[in-house]
Amino acid sequence: QVQLVETGGGLVQAGAALRLSCAASGRTFSLYNIGWFRQTPGKEREFVAAIDWSGRETLYADSVKGRFTISRDNAKDVVSLQMNSLKPEDTAVYYCAGDISETYLRIGSTFYGSWGQGTQVTVSS
Numbered sequence: 001q002v003q004l005v006e007t008g009g010g011l012v013q014a015g016a017a018l019r020l021s022c023a024a025s026g027r028t029f030s031l032y033n034i035g036w037f038r039q040t041p042g043k044e045r046e047f048v049a050a051i052d053w054s055g056r057e058t059l060y061a062d063s064v065k066g067r068f069t070i071s072r073d074n075a076k077d078v079v080s081l082q083m084n085s086l087k088p089e090d091t092a093v094y095y096c097a098g099d100i101s102e103t104y105l106r107i108g109s110t111f112y113g114s115w116g117q118g119t120q121v122t123v124s125s
Helices: none
Strands: 003-007 010-013 018-025 033-039 045-051 056-061 070-071 078-083 091-100 119-122
Touching: 003 091, 018 033, 018 091, 018 119, 033 070, 033 078, 045 070, 045 078, 045 091, 056 070, 078 091
Parallel strands: 010 119
Antiparallel strands: 003 018, 018 078, 033 045, 033 091, 045 056, 070 078, 091 119
16 A cells, blocks of 8 residues: 655746646555545535556646646655646645556546545745
8 A cells, every 4th residue: 555645735826837746655566556636615626637657658737737747756755746837727635646456547536545635836926
């Protein structure tokens, strides 16, 4: 079982950038596909991006494609989410989670486990 902790959130103005980190503990981190999701009050958790265990394959939601970049360093047990050109609609709590069940990337939050506690991202207009 892998444990995940998100950091890097904050309050920024529209157009700014933030870099979120998802740090893992546990020897099996490199076996997991990792996904980033976000959630606002009263809404379901929304898929943002995912990266496969090797780091070679990535997947993005249309709403962040071209602005966000997901990457991982298995030697350091970290997955990062570089968020550029932030918009007010990106405001949410961001979570990372692991999917060990399949080799292909999935966007449904129910396929993921080992959720972190989340980090708040607030983008002001």
